[in-house]
Amino acid sequence: MKASVDETGKKMGMWLFLYTEIILFGGLFVLYAVYFSRFTADFIQGGKQLSLFFGAFNTVILLLSSFTVAASITAVQKGQKKAAVMNLLVSILCGVVFLINKYVEWGEKIHHGIYPNSDTLTGMSSGQNIFFGLYYVITGLHGLHIIIGLILLLVALFAVSSGRVTASRFMLLENSGLYWHLVDLIWIFIFPLFYLVI
Amino acid sequence: MGHQPSQHIIEYKTLGLVFIALLAMTGVTIAASTIDLGKLNVWVALLIASVKGSLVLLYFMHMKYESRVLWLSFLTTVFFLAIMISFTFWDIAFR
Structure with missing residues (x-):
């Protein structure tokens, strides 16, 4: 008799955790929505100061990384270990590039004196102050999720290459993938709300 | 049935098509933001984001199966x- 492995239970547990993540970011989006309806003009002004190029580039990068994570699961299911490893490497590379972009983007804003409680920011209208406050909190929390997701993808990568993740047991990869996709899903909403406000 | 619930394999082709659709919609949402629709802009952006999110959820996250x-x-x-x-x-x- 084989030792019983509850794959369904593992996945269900992961989803329950993801629901709490949805509510966490949902709460922040509500905060954004309420202040957006109060300070619409200031939010539009704030959004114009963010780089559309960086925002769009990071969106494409995250979409690509989500695609390669999904493709790595298909590869594992088909028993194509090498393809799975390659796909995961691309995902991890994309995640790192995303973080570098964020670093440059934040660095440029901070260089211009726009950071929480800075003189420049507190001197602006309260609406813009709130816009950039939300920008740092939401993209910061999202960036933290990217870092955690990268660690999970690295663990999955080692598990695939060492043969611990196989075509019949791949829940570690699947759950790491689910986390990564959720981070991508959240960015899909962050991008238009901050970079495309008009 | 039941023991291995996620054995459904999504082909590379399907995943690739979803990825292309997501890229296309990113382009659409950027283009839409250059047109001034007043209050409607936010709703258009949220609608496109929701469609993109649903694609990620259904195919990348396997929710469809x-x-x-x-x-x-x-x-x-x-x-x-x-x-x-x-x-x-x-x-x-x-x-």
């Missing part, structure tokens, strides 16, 4: 999110 329990629990989460959003605005509107 999941059990009813998972669907139900996910929809319950969305329902509670909707309560959080609507009650907050209800409060704001009548202050």
